[in-house]
Amino acid sequence: MSSDVPDPTDVEARAVENVRIEDEMEQSYIDYAMSVIAGRALPDVRDGLKPVHRRILYAMHEMGVTSRSSHRKSSSIVGETMGDYHPHGDSAIYDTLVRMAQDFSMRYPLVDGQGNFGSMDGDPAAAPRYTEARMAAVSEELLEDIDKDTVDFSSNYDDRLQEPDVLPSAFPNLLVNGSSGIAVGMSTNIPPHNLGEVIDATIELIDDPDATVEDLMEHVKGPDFPTGANIVGRDAIYSAYKTGRGRIRVRAEFEVEEWKNGRERIVITELPYQENKARLVERIAEDVNEGDIEGISDLRDESDRDGVRIVVECKRGANVEVVKNKLLENHLEKTFGVINLALVDGQPQVLSLKETLEEYIAHRREVVRRRSEYDLAEAEDRAHILEGRLKAVENAEDVVDLIRNSETRDDAKAALQEAYDFSAEQATHIVRMQLGSLTSMEAAEIEDEYEDVQAEIERLTSILESEQELLAVIKDELSEIKDEYDDDRRTSIIEDQGTVTHEDLIPEEEVFVVMTEDDYVKRMPISQFDPQGRGGKGIIGADVKEDDRVATVFRANTHDYLLCFTNQGKVYQLKTYEIPEMGRTARGKSAVNILDLDPGEDITAIVDTDAFGDDEFVTMATRHGYVKRTAGSEFDNIRSTGIIAADLQEGDELVDVEVTDGTKDLVIASENGMTIRFDEDEVRAMGRNARGVNGIDLQGDDAVAGLVATDEGDEQDLLTVTQNGYGKRTPLSEYRTQSRYGKGLIDIKTGERNGPVTTAKAVSADDQLVMMSERGQIVRTRVDEISTVGRNTMGVIVMDVDDGDAVASVDVVPAAVSEADDDGEDEDEDEGQNEDTETVEADAAN
Structure with missing residues (x-):
């Protein structure tokens, strides 16, 4: 290298800052932790989704893979999501897609899957090239009106596209489908709930902002798991809803049946949430073989597509109550630790049931307000155009002559603006009108449309001017979603087995x-x-x-x-x-x-x-x-x-x-x-x-x-x-x-x-x-x-x-x-009865 050419590595630093290594490590770790917390592991309280869930649904929305379209290869959906919005491994995206399609993982699956998407036995899903998917109908409610400026958008990872910061979410998805995740130094574990109950509680809170957690629990009885089973006791539910944390006992659904030769068997038909069925059967078999559980002669998994059915046959003369209690103690009951942690304004926060619904209502209020402003602007623009068309129809002959006598379109527009005080938008629209639009029938249609647009403007204006009208719209839309997607509870809430409730002690x-x-x-x-x-x-x-x-x-x-x-x-x-x-x-x-x-x-x-x-x-x-x-x-x-x-x-x-x-x-x-x-x-x-x-x-x-x-x-x-x-x-x-x-x-x-x-x-x-x-x-x-x-x-x-x-x-x-x-017997008159009762005769006519 010539001595005249400067060495590129020999450049003097503009500034040198001395820092303590422990301070730099602390700040770098905090930055990393917040990136994991906000960008990967925790859901947003407003739509109940983590970034990967939100990006998959938005990518499907942009691809047109809705519930009304045909299924699309999962590999195509994963590729679009990864290429446009989520620059991480395809396996992480596909695993998320698979879970959103599993009816035993999601209370209301957000993806309609076709093919092998895994099972309760822990079987993995088939490769993405073999499975197909599309949006479930309920997930479209999360994206409804997203094209009406209802939520904020940010640039994607390469500044090439825009992606939503949050979805409009027409129902409280965080509670309805729950969420789980492990961040740095914190974790979340929110159980799923019944959609109808959550919507009823939301409407209750809208009607009565002073409603307590106890009032809301009149509607939300407790978690409602997709696999059914039973929640034991109500105190833990109340604690979880009151404080945002609690430990709920979930017990399998089973019954004791009389079987042949005087023997009995225990039939398990529902399992606790996220229980691996195959592993459960293996653990029971291991305890039987090791002598920890006595009295079992056979164990079979007879489950099929219609549901769970695990049969535990007892030996002749075995005490079925003892067998049942052993199974409950070690296998048929597990604890679900509730941690209602979600992002509120980008910060992790543990929320009570009421606080969760309050955050959702505030989000929905903003969505409806922005949507109404967007629709109002559209309606006012349309009304402006229709007013021009109506004026043009009234002066049809003169307008036609004016346009015909103009040398260019621009001349015609200018002449219309000068002659009839049209705006530029109205003049442009009139110049483009066909002659057929000037018929009397077309004129009547324009007038009808103008009246409809004016009515819509009045409706939207009232929503924007009245908080009560806006909240009424939110309640109506929630009620419509409940009517469309509500179903019966799957999880029952029972008293602890073996206990006697206070009511049982009271004779009827x-x-x-x-x-x-x-x-x-x-x-x-x-x-x-x-x-x-x-x-x-x-x-x-x-x-x-x-x-x-x-x-x-x-x-x-x-x-x-x-x-x-x-x-x-x-x-x-x-x-x-x-x-x-x-x-x-x-x-x-x-x-x-x-x-x-x-x-x-x-x-x-x-x-x-x-x-x-x-x-x-x-x-x-x-x-x-x-x-x-x-x-x-x-x-x-x-x-x-x-x-x-x-x-x-x-x-x-x-x-x-x-x-x-x-x-x-x-x-x-x-x-x-x-x-x-x-x-x-x-x-x-x-x-x-x-x-x-x-x-x-x-x-x-x-x-x-x-x-x-x-x-x-x-x-x-x-x-x-x-x-x-x-x-x-x-x-x-x-x-x-x-x-x-x-x-x-x-x-x-x-x-x-x-x-x-x-x-x-x-x-x-x-x-x-x-x-x-x-x-x-x-x-x-x-x-x-x-x-x-x-x-x-x-x-x-x-x-x-x-x-x-x-x-x-x-x-x-x-x-x-x-x-x-x-008891059918005649009683003697009481000693205190007055023997000289007097009857007063009627002394007046009607």
Whole structure:
């Protein structure tokens, strides 16, 4: 080399920086760790995908390999993904593609595979040149509207193409399909869930941003694994959803079958998630051969394409319970460690169930907003063009002449802009129009399209201007996806085998539940109260404290789920056995320990949820005469703090509730003795937050006392009971049907002697009544003890009420229940019965 040519290696450094080796290693390792965390191992909370999953789906989208296209060779998909978006080994891409196609790995597979994609036995998939794939229909929902500027894009690895940073994701895929991965210093393990349950929880959180994890768990019962099996216990599920971490026990589904020659066998039909079936059978066989499990004579894997079936045959005389427990202890149960770790704004974060859904809702809100802006711009551009076309049609002859007399297209455009004030875009479009577009039929089509575009502009504008409208769009789209892809749960949630639940310890029996105005509550067996004759004082049913009084008494079964409606228009859910059982002379337990009642809130009506059918309604009446119907399904999920049942006016109270089916007649009774009967259809069904409609035109200081639902041809009687213990029953047929919001008919004459009406009930002659006074006296009597009379009477004494006391509540014990309790025997009258009961004759005409 010539001495005149400089040595290229002999170049002086512009700057030399001295660093500590440990600092450089630390920073380099952090950079590497974050690259693995964000670029490979952890899913994004918004779409639930890692980069490799996202790139495979986007590559298939760009290739047109959708669920409606034919299958494409897996090697082609892998090659496109690797060449355009994911510059890593083809084996890593293919392994990911294979897992997305396995119905035993993904709860809702994102890839529709054709060929050998592996098995639960751990068999590997065939080579990519032998298998074919296309997108599954559900995965297209993840990419829906991606071409409408809904998400951000970044340059691919060689700056040649653009790839999405995240997918629009029309459903919460992170929870629905779960995810697992090991990063540097951290790992994630998110179980799959049922799509319908997750969507219901998402909608619940949209409607009520203050919903707790407990509220969301009313919808998301727990993980739902593609292989089914059972989750043992609920505490671990709650912990995982509350904190983002938990250890869930998953147990195989099996049953013990009687077999030939008196022998038994255990048949396993579902395995814990990610269990290798072949390896499981091998481990059981090894334990049998080594003597760790005794009593097994044969072990076979009879599984096929229809499902898992592993048969464990027991020896003659073997204790099958011991064999079963050994299998559970060592083989049929495993722990799934939940670590709900995902990327939030590029940073790893452990999330609770609520936080995960909140992040998804925020993402979806942004997607819908950007999509609406894109569609609005498109619609406005189209409306602008249509306005030009309409003006051109109106001046068709002049426009044609102007264009024909122009030397060039540019001259024609300029002339149109000058003559008709067209924009450049409108002029360009008009010059390109065909003469056939100027016909009257074409003009009508343009006008129709213009009206449709204007309507679309209004819709999109309302979405962008109203947060509620935007959230409504999100809920509607989620509901549509649920309708399309929802299926039944595969994984059951069971109590720990061998344990007895609290409910199992509670005998199933009919009881009376007593509540006081100061919210003391207790239950007592019906058997403690023998039937008496009409007019007795009864016996002590509750020892109320001074200044307190009984508010209500009702009959229930200890295993019933009850809806407790309060005077303030709220409803709570309660299991009867959760109410403490106490003796007759006990005061009861404060209801705040059982129900989260507000100050001044009293339970005024109880509905047994077992009474609900698919098309039934909860019909309510308020003290001021309003009545409303709400579908029973609106009360399926009730929080521990209660939910609103009716929106009451100031000073109004909820008085009574009935379960109806749309075919009933409603009878409203007032305190001053008036009743009105009208068809249930006159009260339209409405939501929980509605106030209702006028049911009865109350006069003066009158108020509603009760509500009765009856059939048009009902042979029952209307029982009316007043505050001073008087009552009567009159055939319901004597109450003619009227229009809603009338004054009604006279039902009972009220005055100082019998007092205002306390309640009204529909009864049959074989039923029994339970009446309780404000001071705690309780009477159980037969309905047939009360004579049938006409409407306009004062009634007879049905309960001997002391001075200063009053009837607080009346409940009906149906004939079937009372007969079972009485065991078919006639009871003697109670010693406290009043022998000189007085009957007040009717003294007025109808």
